[in-house]
Amino acid sequence: MADSKDTLLLKIKEQGDLVRKLKSAKESTEKIQEEVAKLLALKAQLGTEDAAPQKFTLKTPKGTRDYNPQQMTIRNQVLEKIVEVFKKHGAECIDTPVFELKEVLTGKYGEDAKLIYDLKDQGGEILALRYDLTVPLARYLAMSKINTLKRYHIAKVYRRDNPAMTKGRYREFYQCDFDIAGQYDPMVPDAECLKVVTEILQSLDIGAFVLKVNHRRLLDGMFEACGVPADKFRGTCSTVDKLDKLPWEEVRTEMINEKGVTPEAADRIGEYVRLNGGAELADKLLQDEKLSKTKAAVEGLEGIKLLLQYCELYGLKDKILFDLSLARGLDYYTGVIYEAVLTQPIKLGSEEGTVGSIAGGGRYDNLVGMFDSKNKQVPCVGVSIGVERIFSVMEAKLAAGEMKLRTNEVQVYVASAQKNFLEERMKICAELWDAGIKTEQSYKKNPKMLNQLQYCEDAGIPLAVVLGESELKRGLVKLRDITSREEVEVARADLVKELRERIQALDVKTANGV
Template structure:
């Protein structure tokens, strides 16, 4: 290998230099040989880095985010956080990995999707799969019995990435949960209000907030004659109704899950129902259904929930939907899911964005971590932020709107050479005043290039310094959008910038 030859040469040259120095040889001579040595070392570095070449990519199912994408993401996350804060939520953080045992037995079949860390000695660790299990671990570990918290962070699933459907192996979750022993449906109704506010603030109307109840689902299946040990697997078939027509789901129930046609038909009559309070009342008069205690409990709960939704102003978007089942085993009460309605603006095409938020009540998860099985009742919602990003990125692309990736207010430019010092002095003055300012990192940049930069980045104001301006103690102040320039005295500059920024802001051109 070339690098081995080089290493040998370097060793020899190093020895040679050392000998010269030991012999207190002439300095110039030593310096010459040191330079050769450094040159050889540089070659070695180069050859080694060439040897390191490989396909540059991010891991499968993951991606980088560019400044443009980050600008959208930050703006969306800030809006979502503002709603969580509006409802008094605190935030916590947990490590990105957990002891593997913490995750074991919480996700059923999906456990195979958990990323494990290599055993490098010490503890056996896995990357978190969601934020709910770490939250439950946090509550149990710290003996916290009530908290209202949000958590926005990345989670990891070794899923088969479907980029078109917005499914990744690394993605954000954005959770809000209320833990504590409270009265029925009060925190539950607030979770729904939060989803309602978030989708409204993100201008994702129209949407539907589907609600159902685990006890009602169980009671309904019982009434239809489904054996109790098939409840969960039939639920997961029902859960497919948002993507598949009833006929297909029915076929699965009969052929794969072993129901009789009669039983499947009875389920079909129920799960195709959705509506509001009238539907609850109608079902409370269903003489078959109300033989099931759990069905009645579920219906009474939904009735109360809808009452609270009316008081909180969300009822217009809420749909009581008997087909809503949701996959996760740990739900014990209300479940809900938000779906966007209608077409994407892009080319009038229908895009199936599916569910953009979902959640429910899980009263027994914390107990799984407590040594005395002490439970902390919880209800929460997870915002499907990656799908929302995809929808909003699409909308933005369709609208041809630009999104700013930095927040610079003033660009300090120079019109002639050798003014970098003057530029820096002015930048300093403006930074000290709190403005967001940048200038070129070239010593003598062309004015045109500087002004083009302002237009490219939508920087509203440019301050231009030239020699004549310096003599007169003025600057040129340029409004970038209109390309108009005025002369402003240095003593008025701060005031004038403030005034124009305010104007530009109120014209919506910040």
């Protein structure tokens, strides 16, 4: 039925377009009437089925959620801190549509392409929801012929994956991306991305973390040195990527049974991916009998050495771990890859466990060229902050009573102790709003005093103006401190001035953590 109704709606739309066209072309009245009659007949078919009462289960789509005011307060605070760091590094902001031409997304995500949300073909273009912010950035750079850009982009992306919502894995989720596009000297922008991640995680105060780094060229060289044929590099790489979730034995089996790697090659890979360390490991591997003879491996190792050197200058030495097991799933990386992982277990909901990777990224030098008709490349490197997991950590803290939140910023509540003060309250509210003071009042004509004060306490509003007949006759109003319950009388004419002083004093107290 849904389909036939859609067809009907489409016909109505087309017929309506026709009528409008005839009208604007000033066609004869008879001709217009004739088409209008057809339009009316179509509309009559629609009937009143739309007005049927609600029968389905009320829910948000699978893997998605609403954000209530508490969750939004957390989300906005986290995003604000992240943006502050992005801006500190001079990033500009861009935005792209939530959907792209399907062709833009095709061939960019390997096997994960099956997770893309497609839009229905309703006549016109074939569209799909964006899967990440990296491919839209590459499309934007190619389309606008931009060669250099340092941008951040904070927006929702969509993946038809199996959601694990208590762990912060959703089908609709935020990404916060920072990317540097441009032809520059090796590892200079790459190191800054790691500095950006570090500043963000420190500013969010989310616990100890480690920044794992590796290099796609080194992985390729390692596979080559271990005897994996070139056409199996990508498949082998995506299997290595599972090492953070599966033990080596299972990864080895998958390599052999599904990716066509020989047991001998798999065992050689197994030796390498166990290694991690610092610059000394890169030096050691440059002496490695097999790797030192493989051009790609040497390139990767030299790159890692330079990156580690720059990271040390940026004060990141104790955070960085060169880890040969880091692979990253996506196809488009071409150089350095990295991932930030929390090192302390964190309680989320009823489960205790690590939230895993909370930021990741790398260099992708060939993606923009895929969108350019002349295959003109714009080298890029970037990082994506996994904010949903950070939100989940914060929400768990809030639920455990480790955090306090106000979901509004109201400074003053205008209350009345007696009946029939709505008009006076309205005048005062308008005066305070016009003075820039965050103000609320009851929407009831005659609210009860107790309810008004209770509201202030629940909402965390620090000050109340209390109107009473006897005070107003003397040109006064009462000012009440909600926490201490102290009340003083102030001149009605001085109300704004008096409130401003008190709000400023409160702000200073808050800033000093009193």
